[in-house]
Amino acid sequence: MDRISVTPRPNYQEKIEQLGFDFHAAYWKEEAYYLLRADEVEKLEQATRQAYQMMCEAARHIIEERPQWMEQVLKIPPHVCRRIKYAWDEDEPSLYGRFDFLIAPDGTPKILEFNADTPTSLLEASLIQWQWKEDLFSYRDQYNGIHEALVQSWKDMYKPHSSVHFVGSLENSEDTGTLQYLASTAMEAGISTRVMDIADMNLNEGRFFDPSGERITDCFKLYPWEWMINESEVGCLADIRWIEPIWKAVMSNKAILTILYELFPNSPYVLPAFLSRPQFGIFCKKPIYSREGHNVSIVDIHDWNEEVRIAETKGDYGEEGYVYQSYIRPTSYQGRYPIIGSWVIGGEPAGIGIRENTSEITDNLSEFVPHVF
Amino acid sequence: MNRKTYLIAAVCMMALSGCTQKTELPENPKDKEEYRDSQGNQWIYNAMLMRWALMPSIANGLSTTHYYYPGSGTWRNAQGATVDAPSGVKMSTPSAKTKGSVFGSTGRSRSIYA
Numbered sequence: 001m002d003r004i005s006v007t008p009r010p011n012y013q014e015k016i017e018q019l020g021f022d023f024h025a026a027y028w029k030e031e032a033y034y035l036l037r038a039d040e041v042e043k044l045e046q047a048t049r050q051a052y053q054m055m056c057e058a059a060r061h062i063i064e065e066r067p068q069w070m071e072q073v074l075k076i077p078p079h080v081c082r083r084i085k086y087a088w089d090e091d092e093p094s095l096y097g098r099f100d101f102l103i104a105p106d107g108t109p110k111i112l113e114f115n116a117d118t119p120t121s122l123l124e125a126s127l128i129q130w131q132w133k134e135d136l137f138s139y140r141d142q143y144n145g146i147h148e149a150l151v152q153s154w155k156d157m158y159k160p161h162s163s164v165h166f167v168g169s170l171e172n173s174e175d176t177g178t179l180q181y182l183a184s185t186a187m188e189a190g191i192s193t194r195v196m197d198i199a200d201m202n203l204n205e206g207r208f209f210d211p212s213g214e215r216i217t218d219c220f221k222l223y224p225w226e227w228m229i230n231e232s233e234v235g236c237l238a239d240i241r242w243i244e245p246i247w248k249a250v251m252s253n254k255a256i257l258t259i260l261y262e263l264f265p266n267s268p269y270v271l272p273a274f275l276s277r278p279q280f281g282i283f284c285k286k287p288i289y290s291r292e293g294h295n296v297s298i299v300d301i302h303d304w305n306e307e308v309r310i311a312e313t314k315g316d317y318g319e320e321g322y323v324y325q326s327y328i329r330p331t332s333y334q335g336r337y338p339i340i341g342s343w344v345i346g347g348e349p350a351g352i353g354i355r356e357n358t359s360e361i362t363d364n365l366s367e368f369v370p371h372v373f
Numbered sequence: 374m375n376r377k378t379y380l381i382a383a384v385c386m387m388a389l390s391g392c393t394q395k396t397e398l399p400e401n402p403k404d405k406e407e408y409r410d411s412q413g414n415q416w417i418y419n420a421m422l423m424r425w426a427l428m429p430s431i432a433n434g435l436s437t438t439h440y441y442y443p444g445s446g447t448w449r450n451a452q453g454a455t456v457d458a459p460s461g462v463k464m465s466t467p468s469a470k471t472k473g474s475v476f477g478s479t480g481r482s483r484s485i486y487a
Binding site for chain 2: 072077199200227320321
């Protein structure tokens, strides 16, 4: 993989905004791109497929064999745990998720985490970088079947003319843009959609209704399960089909990385990860629930004594505890550290988006960089 | 009933009432809002984490701060472990909202971006 500088298209802001990407600011600059080899793409696809199979097995292991782990480690209330078990047994479908991989010096993708519940950077990975490729490198290919996979997944989940509500926190333009994009993919699949703020969902006797009084039976939510569980246990138990399903609450945290390592210690994609402080080694210390790279640090541990190598990033996460994940020094490309966001849609690998940072910890100052191969 | 008997009865009734009265925390508290309930417990609200901190006291028998999450009606200790409600504290039920808008408050102060 190489990072290559490139001149931005003269009118790129206008072009990407026409596709609904109006929250790009300094996040999309198209001053560089990554050139991958075909075998690197194949390796990523294979890693993503296996990573998702392992993640599903880890979730099954927790839900079916160690349900108390959900209460003890994830602090999920017992009633909600039972709802998770029900949703898992009923095989309530999932639309998507995104693995974050770091490429080890030997070229092996290593799982940093799985954004199972509210993965973002979707529109830019799907339509925006494809438009860029078509304009500049139409003769090349891109590992990107994200849009087609989303449309197909909706078709697999719903019959034409079904109705799905799309909810999120619409005060945030990025959330609104992502929701509108996802709703457009559902519409392309023949589904009737309504986009609204999650605060406008009205709960009444265990059912949700929209402001017009229409019953919400199927709801895509761009809002994390851990927040929903914290805000209203009763709301989580309501009679409604959520996308993503509530069993994603088991996957969308860093603690599952420790189960993944416990079950698959020999997988080339899995890094050792622990819930308690190990005796020796260099680790990336991450809160069980954390977003935007908040409260992440790199620590060097000798005889259980922790020495900070890279100071903890800002934030207010960490209350539920931390995970120690073995540290791998990322490869620098022209002074940047890329993370590969590999999408799983309808249970299958669907494409990648690359974000890069000047620091080793990917935070909300990262930039999205398109790719070709 | 003479005055002395009345006063004893009144004090007993007040004490009994204090024992059986249940805590009803304010419904829409502001960040860092302090509240003292009828049992003498001191509470402080954290809007970001959506929880009430119950200060330890002789009255409630706690030696460390405990946290009450009104959204789920659950308790956690200072280490973050889920625990039973402190024996000296009686919360009124229902503690969780069962009607109307129940989701969306965290999204106003935090980002979903992973």
